[in-house]
Amino acid sequence: MSAPVIGVLALQGDVREHLGALTAAGADARSVRRPAELDAVEGLVIPGGESTTMSKLAVLFGMLEPLRTRVRTGMPVYGTCAGMIMLAEKILDPRSGQETVGGIDMIVRRNAFGRQNESFEAAVEVAGVAGGPVEGVFIRAPWVESVGAGVEVLAEHGGHVVAVRQGAALATSFHPELTGDHRLHRFFTDMVRSAR
Numbered sequence: 001m002s003a004p005v006i007g008v009l010a011l012q013g014d015v016r017e018h019l020g021a022l023t024a025a026g027a028d029a030r031s032v033r034r035p036a037e038l039d040a041v042e043g044l045v046i047p048g049g050e051s052t053t054m055s056k057l058a059v060l061f062g063m064l065e066p067l068r069t070r071v072r073t074g075m076p077v078y079g080t081c082a083g084m085i086m087l088a089e090k091i092l093d094p095r096s097g098q099e100t101v102g103g104i105d106m107i108v109r110r111n112a113f114g115r116q117n118e119s120f121e122a123a124v125e126v127a128g129v130a131g132g133p134v135e136g137v138f139i140r141a142p143w144v145e146s147v148g149a150g151v152e153v154l155a156e157h158g159g160h161v162v163a164v165r166q167g168a169a170l171a172t173s174f175h176p177e178l179t180g181d182h183r184l185h186r187f188f189t190d191m192v193r194s195a196r
C-alpha cells in the first residue's frame with residue numbers, strides 16, 4: 001500500500017521539523033500553503049509557531065475556509081502547540097481577530113504554563129502510544145481548559161490536559177517533532193492510514 005500523503009501547514013512555524021518526523025514515520029510528507037495543495041493531501045499537521053500570526057496568514061492565503069471544510073468532513077489533522085490552538089473551538093483571551101479552524105470540542109488557554117515556566121521538558125505518558133512516556137517539549141505552551149463529551153483525554157501534565165483526540169483530530173500542547181522520537185508522528189500516520 002502506498003505511503004499516506006500528509007501535509008504540514010506551511011504558513012508559519014516549525015514546518016521542516018514536522019516534515020522530517022513524518023518522513024521518518026513512513027509518510028509521504030509535503031508542505032501545504034495553498035488550497036490546491038490541501039486538496040492533494042490525506043491528512044494534515046498544523047505545526048507550532050504563533051497562533052495569532054498563523055490565523056492571520058490563513059485568512060490572507062485563503063486557507064481558513066478550505067481548512068475548516070476539510071476538517072469538518074473528516075480529514076485527519078494533528079495540531080501541536082499553536083496547532084492545538086488552531087484546532088480549538090474556543091480560545092480563552094484570544095487576540096482580536098484571531099480565528100481558529102476548530103475540529104476539537106475544547107477550550108484552550110494560550111501561554112498557559114506562564115512566564116516562570118515558558119519552556120520546559122517533561123516525560124508525558126500518552127494513552128495509545130506504547131513504549132513508555134514521550135519527552136514533551138513545551139514552549140509557551142497552551143493547555144486544554146475543558147473538553148466536550150466527545151473528546152478523549154490522552155495525556156495530562158501537572159493536572160492539566162496536554163493531549164486530546166476527537167475522532168480524526170489529534171492535538172498536543174508539546175512538540176514531538178523536536179525530539180527525534182517519532183512515535184506520535186507514527187500514531188498520526190496510522191490514523192491517516194485507517195481513515196482510508
Ligand SMILES: NC(=O)CC[C@H](N)C(=O)O
Pocket residue numbers: 047048049050051052080081082083085110111139140141142
Ligand atoms: N510553541 C508554540 O507553538 C507556542 C504557541 C504560542 N504561545 C501561541 O499562542 O500561538
